[in-house]
Amino acid sequence: EAEVAQSPRYKITEKSQAVAFWCDPISGHATLYWYRQILGQGPELLVQFQDESVVDDSQLPKDRFSAERLKGVDSTLKIQPAELGDSAMYLCASSRSGTGSYEQYFGPGTRLTVT
Amino acid sequence: GDSVTQMEGPVTLSEEAFLTINCTYTATGYPSLFWYVQYPGEGLQLLLKATKADDKGSNKGFEATYRKETTSFHLEKGSVQVSDSAVYFCALSKDSNYQLIWGAGTKLIIKP
Numbered sequence: 001e002a003e004v005a006q007s008p009r010y011k012i013t014e015k016s017q018a019v020a021f022w023c024d025p026i027s028g029h030a031t032l033y034w035y036r037q038i039l040g041q042g043p044e045l046l047v048q049f050q051d052e053s054v055v056d057d058s059q060l061p062k063d064r065f066s067a068e069r070l071k072g073v074d075s076t077l078k079i080q081p082a083e084l085g086d087s088a089m090y091l092c093a094s095s096r097s098g099t100g101s102y103e104q105y106f107g108p109g110t111r112l113t114v115t
Numbered sequence: 116g117d118s119v120t121q122m123e124g125p126v127t128l129s130e131e132a133f134l135t136i137n138c139t140y141t142a143t144g145y146p147s148l149f150w151y152v153q154y155p156g157e158g159l160q161l162l163l164k165a166t167k168a169d170d171k172g173s174n175k176g177f178e179a180t181y182r183k184e185t186t187s188f189h190l191e192k193g194s195v196q197v198s199d200s201a202v203y204f205c206a207l208s209k210d211s212n213y214q215l216i217w218g219a220g221t222k223l224i225i226k227p
Contacts, residue, residue, distance in 0.1 A: 006158075031213055033214075040220075041219065041220070042204055042217040042218060042219050043159070043204075045214060048212070048213075048214065055212060056212065091158055093159075102149075102208035102213055102215070103147075103161050104161075104215060106151075106158035107158050108157055109157065111156070
């Protein structure tokens, strides 16, 4: 069964350092999502891509966060500089979209700890 | 705007007990409804879904029925196991942009 791949699974970084997360969606899924999840809360959408284009980045803190999906396949989320409040789980999800199908499939996540 | 409300947790049950986790929603139109499950330290997994009124989604012994008259999508299981311990999220779709609106999650603890 196809899965969404994410790496690394865990990342510890010091504040003010740069950090990057990678996501490879399920093959054929045009829509890719990056979420942030604080422990004990639901996921918060950071950015949504349709192919290589950003559909929604209204909740992305653009002063320090950036995301790209250059060839419309895999994607990278970057934080520079990292702050203590960025400690969270970063989840990537993908969906077919455009076919009346709304379900999203999630990767295992990257647990970020900023010290 | 559209929203999802779940019962607060944690919900603590003994093994083999009957489970209900309540979920109600507010939405315009006819959203699709979902239950996702998150085991400790992992990503979210789609548990079941329903796309129209009176549909019943089911998977792994879990069931939920899309009730438009009560705007509800309650999750049920007849006999829970310790391995069902996880956080359960209810969500609905937004027609226009393929985004999901999430409930706050309900932590389920099953004791042997």
